[in-house]
Amino acid sequence: MTPGASPGGRGTMPGGCVFCKIAAGEIPATIVKRGDGVLAFKDLNPQAPTHLLVIPTHHVATLNETKDAGLLGKLLGFARDLARESGIAERGYRVVVNTNPDGGQTVFHLHLHVLGGRPMTWPPG
Numbered sequence: 001m002t003p004g005a006s007p008g009g010r011g012t013m014p015g016g017c018v019f020c021k022i023a024a025g026e027i028p029a030t031i032v033k034r035g036d037g038v039l040a041f042k043d044l045n046p047q048a049p050t051h052l053l054v055i056p057t058h059h060v061a062t063l064n065e066t067k068d069a070g071l072l073g074k075l076l077g078f079a080r081d082l083a084r085e086s087g088i089a090e091r092g093y094r095v096v097v098n099t100n101p102d103g104g105q106t107v108f109h110l111h112l113h114v115l116g117g118r119p120m121t122w123p124p125g
């Protein structure tokens with residue numbers, strides 16, 4: 001199992017974390033927006049016509065480990081700006097933070113999903 005991509009790896013091995021590697025430019029991704037300590041790129045396996053991920057560029061494993069309310073505000077504002085710039089804001093979109101296994105988190109580097117371009121259903125699966 002890839003370190004940093006499993007519950008056992010969270011917070012322990014940022015050097016093996018796929019999103020840290022994307023932030024460092026060590027593995028490719030389609031970067032759509034850069035900010036101060038924040039980065040957005042296209043999801044590899046999109047679940048909607050627009051499916052972007054917003055991450056802090058430093059390693060934070062999950063929302064549970066995030067003590068910095070300023071960072072959380074920055075990430076959410078970045079996601080909001082991204083939605084506007086991607087042309088999905090007006091019709092609507094969804095911002096999702098899957099947290100730990102029951103939340104569906106598979107990559108243990110904090111990230112916001114920004115999904116849009118189609119109507120979303122509720123409740124989520």
Ligand code: 5GP
Pocket residue numbers: 018029030041042043044045046053097098104105106107108
């Ligand atoms: P989670 O399930 O942790 O909330 O979401 C992880 C997301 O990261 C998934 O939607 C998955 O498709 C995406 N993902 C996993 N590995 C990579 C990668 O190497 N590059 C990109 N662009 N997305 C990835």
Ligand code: ZN
Pocket residue numbers: 004014017018019020021058059060108109
């Ligand atoms: Zn990381």
